[in-house]
Amino acid sequence: MNSQTPHIRPVIRQLDEATANRIAAGEVVERPASAVKELVENALDAGATRIDIAIQDGGKRLIRVCDNGCGMAPDDLPLALSRHATSKIDGSDLLAIRSFGFRGEALPSLGAVGRLTITSRVRSGDGATIAVTGGAIAPVRPSAANPGTVVELRDLFYATPARLKFLRGDRAETMAVAECVRRLAMAEPFAGFTLTADDREILRCDAETGDPLGALHARLARVMGRDFIDNAIALDAERDGLRLSGFAALPTYSRGAAVAQHLYVNGRPVRDKMLTGALRAGYMDVLASGRHPAAVLYLACDPQLVDVNVHPAKAEVRFRDPQSARGLLVSALRHGLAGAGHRASSTVGDAAMAAFRAETTAPRAYPMDYRPPAPAIRASLDLQAPVPGFAEAPSARAEDPVAVPDDAPLGAARAQIHENYIIAQTVDGLVIVDGHAAHERLVYERLKAQAAAAGIARQVLLIPEIIALPDHDAARILAIAPDLAELGLVIEPFGGGAVAVREIPAMLARLDTQALIRDILDDLVELDASDRLRGRIDAVLSSMACHGSVRSGRRMTAEEMNALLRDMERTPRSGQCNHGRPTWVKLRLPDIERLFGRKD
Incomplete structure (x- = not known):
């Protein structure tokens, strides 16, 4: 600033509610996948056992999430669209969080940047619907509805068009949404999920039954693939109030990028540098250069030992004793891999068999009327004689x-x-x-x-x-x-x-x-x-x-x-x-x- 320019005192203003919500949306809703994550987590917190997600144009034009959870009463709908209004916590202890959501920012943020409609009904009450467009809330209206909640978000970022320029193509955004749903499906095997993109079902995970370990095994086989679960070792270890469980793939079943690494803390999908570093350390001397391990690991502890209120997106956590968490993960992986002994992944043998197969796709014709040669012909063949030009290698x-x-x-x-x-x-x-x-x-x-x-x-x-x-x-x-x-x-x-x-x-x-x-x-x-x-x-x-x-x-x-x-x-x-x-x-x-x- 030029020293001759007179100093102008800035004026402090109170931002209006709509602007505040749009600012909050910038942290909470980064792309369509972020919106899907918030809405599906709300459904899981509501006790839903069935969640159906539908998107169009990668989620830019439409995101619809239907669940069979506990629903909301008509009087609760306007409150649900208010910032920092939530049923998950009472505010007395931010370290005693046992739900996915707790900040009360998702719905008002979505309503501030798109056209949001919520239709809900509790099992013993009447259905109702409420709409909010660019932060403007319409009155609550009666509506026919099944028990549960349907949240429909149209024209995401229409109120902040500059954000649309930073989104990727429809295909990339659809893949991001699918990855988000897969991560949440692995967190809740007893809930069923479907994802439909542009009227085409691209993911279905029916609710699993049985004991928790069996349900998780079946869910991971469905989401990660049968090859992963067939070539993974089960982990179950405990130390200093922390418990680690899940499945880690054999070193010979590795990936070219860190795309098959899923970490959960108290059931919440997280992306934590310390945990991913510990995962890498657990495989330190058994992976080829440039390869990455595949694993789905669940870390459980008292909520008082971990802080999930680190970032609005709730994808980061902070442990009270990070070295204890890291040590548990590294030691459990090393002991698990050591216990696998001589095992190698079955996909290695499958690849070998594929290499043996003929390159032609034409069907092989085997004569069905083959008959052994007549005795006179057999005698003239001398089947014991060495083949000219062939000598068995001594080795x-x-x-x-x-x-x-x-x-x-x-x-x-x-x-x-x-x-x-x-x-x-x-x-x-x-x-x-x-x-x-x-x-x-x-x-x-x-x-x-x-x-x-x-x-x-x-x-x-x-x-x-x-x-x-x-x-x-x-x-x-x-x-x-x-x-x-x-x-x-x-x-x-x-x-x-x-x-x-x-x-x-x-x-x-x-x-x-x-x-x-x-x-x-x-x-x-x-x-x-x-x-x-x-x-x-x-x-x-x-x-x-x-x-x-x-x-x-x-x-x-x-x-x-x-x-x-x-x-x-x-x-x-x-x-x-x-x-x-x-x-x-x-x-x-x-x-x-x-x-x-x-x-x-």
Whole structure:
């Protein structure tokens, strides 16, 4: 501002109700999916067991949510459209929240930016309807209605047309709405959901029955897909008043992006950096680079231990003890994956069978009138004679069979081909094992167990390395000094905000300590925890395991191959190598027979 310009005192004004609602809508209603989320959560809070959602043009032209919940009386309808009017809480304790909604902002916000109509009826009363257009509320009118509530929102953002320019295309908005409904459907398996887009049903989840675990299992199979639930491990762990349950997929059933990660806190879908970081840490040394785990996890605790009143959209939470929540999630995942042993995802075998199938789609013709050759012709064929030009590869010939239990999951070794791949016969098919990758994982797990038992060997620096840090960063890194010392990195305060690195892990002789400390600090700022040092140590152990394992090209005896298979069955996480790739593939006998036309 020019210093010669006289200062003009700004005038403080009280914003009118319509403007205040439009401002609130900017936080609560970001896109059509946000509106659907608020309305469906209201229906669930009303005890609905059936919720039908219909949208048109990605939700821009129409959003209709019908439920069979408790409904509202005619006198309650105008109050429901007032800001901060809610039946969910009484305002005495904002930490005792057990419902999805509680702020009382959704309906007035929607009415401020669109054309909203609410029709509702309680089971023992008459139906009524109320409409609000751009913040202007019409009188309540009698209306015929079934028990429950129907909320219809037309022309979203018509009152704030500038917001429409920031929306994506109809298809993208429809996909966002569908994802929102799927997330809520996984939170409430005993409620039924349907989603119709432009008069076409794109999602249906009928209400599940039975015990809670069985209902959740069925709902996840319907929403996430049968492949996910068939290749997931069940988790159930408890610590410090927190309980974690749900399903986490095997490492070999991973995704190219973090699109199959769903986290819930007290039944509420959340997006929390600390929890997603813990999920990543739980899979730290079992996933291939660039791959992401798939999981649906539910964290339950006393509402007093978590604050859900962090953001108007209620998608973020804050734990009273975040490290306890993170530790529970990481330890439960690691124990669960270890308990899965040698399991690998069934989709690996399915992909292998698909690769074997012929590329042509033309039906194969098998002669139905085949007859064995006549005895005279059979005698002239000499079926025992070697085929000219063919010699059996020595490496493909198995040793004398070794006694193997009939129920051995990975079967009995029958051959080794290309001096690496072990062919094993199981009761119901065959298994192909990548010998080098499998042995690499076995050696790696042994090295980790030895390091955990004996501790990480340290190397004392002749001249301590001094790292200058801001005071707050120095305090942050020194707060976790005991944890770093367990991993072989010993740091001490040096005064003036600096820290001194006295000892480093012996196996990390060329460690760039300054870069490591700063990376750990970045993790602490973003996630309030860091696994970088553990990751680097594991990377060294993995490299040692790679060099100490059976190399490709080495011919193995039958005893060695079977010993490797038995070790795999006993070793945690042996279903994938150190780089996250599967160590074995199973081909079921019916699928093999189908390849050769023996089965339809």
